[in-house]
Amino acid sequence: MNLLRPARVLLLGAPGAGKGTQTSRLLKRFDLAALSSGDLLRRNIAEQTALGLKASAIIKQGGLLPDDVMVDVVSSELRALGWLGGDRSWLLDGFPRTRGQAQQLDAVLAATASQLNFVVQLKVPEEVILERIENRFVHVPSGRVYNLTYNPPKEAGKDDVTGEPLSRRPDDDPVTFRKRLAEYKALTEPLLEYYSRQAGVVFSVEGETSDIIYPQLEAEFVRRFT
Ligand code: ATP
Ligand code: MG
Numbered sequence: 126m127n128l129l130r131p132a133r134v135l136l137l138g139a140p141g142a143g144k145g146t147q148t149s150r151l152l153k154r155f156d157l158a159a160l161s162s163g164d165l166l167r168r169n170i171a172e173q174t175a176l177g178l179k180a181s182a183i184i185k186q187g188g189l190l191p192d193d194v195m196v197d198v199v200s201s202e203l204r205a206l207g208w209l210g211g212d213r214s215w216l217l218d219g220f221p222r223t224r225g226q227a228q229q230l231d232a233v234l235a236a237t238a239s240q241l242n243f244v245v246q247l248k249v250p251e252e253v254i255l256e257r258i259e260n261r262f263v264h265v266p267s268g269r270v271y272n273l274t275y276n277p278p279k280e281a282g283k284d285d286v287t288g289e290p291l292s293r294r295p296d297d298d299p300v301t302f303r304k305r306l307a308e309y310k311a312l313t314e315p316l317l318e319y320y321s322r323q324a325g326v327v328f329s330v331e332g333e334t335s336d337i338i339y340p341q342l343e344a345e346f347v348r349r350f351t
Contacts, residue, residue, distance in 0.1 A: 126155050128350040137316060138247030139259070140305045141341040142219045145270045146335045147247065147342060151216065154343060155350075158213065160206070162199060162220035164268035165302075166190070171265050185295050187304035188250040189312070192225040200233050210237035214350070217241075222313040227320070244320040244351060247338060248331035251306070258302050262291040275334070326347060 136144045148159045171176035221227040260273040264284035271278045321327045332338040
C-alpha cells in the first residue's frame with residue numbers, strides 16, 4: 126500500500142517481543158523498508174568483518190555494543206540506503222536502544238529533516254517471551270525468524286524461501302536472555318519517556334501473540350500514514 130506521507134518508524138520492545146515478526150508483516154502490506162541493527166550485526170559476524178569480530182563476543186554475552194560504534198554503523202547504513210532526506214518510508218528495529226544513541230540519531234535525522242514520526246512500543250508479558258525464546262530459530266542471511274510452536278518452517282530446520290539451514294541464536298540461551306531483558310528494562314525502556322516529549326509520536330500496543338498485536342499496529346499505521 127502506498128503512503129500519503131513518509132513513515133519513519135522506530136519499533137521498541139523487549140528481546141523476543143516480536144519486533145522481527147511485526148516488521149516482516151508491515152513490509153508485506155506497506156511500501157516500507159526496514160533495518161534491524163541485530164540482523165546487521167549478525168551479517169557482519171557471518172562475514173567476519175572487523176565489526177563482526179568485535180560484535181560477536183559482546184552479543185554472546187548479552188551485552189550492548191558501545192553507542193559510538195552503533196551510531197557510526199547505523200548512520201552510514203542509513204546514508205548508503207538513501208534514507209536520510211528524501212521521502213522514503215522506513216522502520217528501525219533494535220536501534221536506537223539507549224538514550225545516547227537516540228540523541229545522536231536525532232541529530233543525524235534532524236540535519237536532513239527526517240525525524241522519527243512513529244515510535245511503537247510492543248508490550249508482551251514476560252512469561253510469554255521466555256517461552257518463545259526457547260523455540261526460536263533464525264535464518265541469518267535474511268533475518269527471518271521462525272518459532273517451532275507458532276510459525277514453524279515448512280521443512281524442519283530449513284528457511285522457507287532459500288532452503289538454507291536455520292540456526293539458534295547463541296544469545297538465546299536462558300541466562301544470556303535474562304541479561305538482555307534486564308538491559309532492555311534499564312536502558313531501552315526509558316526511551317519511551319524520551320520520545321513522548323514529541324506529542325503523539327509514541328504508540329503502545331499490547332498482546333500475548335503477534336496475531337493479536339499485528340492488526341492493531343496495522344490499523345494505527347493506516348490511520349497515520351494512508
Ligand atoms: P530480538 O531480536 O529478540 O527482538 P534483541 O532486540 O535483544 O532481541 P537484536 O536486536 O537482534 O536482539 O540484537 C542482538 C544483540 O546485538 C544485542 O543483544 C546487542 O548485543 C547487539 N545490538 C543490537 N543492536 C544494538 C544497539 N542498538 N546497541 C548496542 N548493541 C546492539
Ligand atoms: Mg530482533
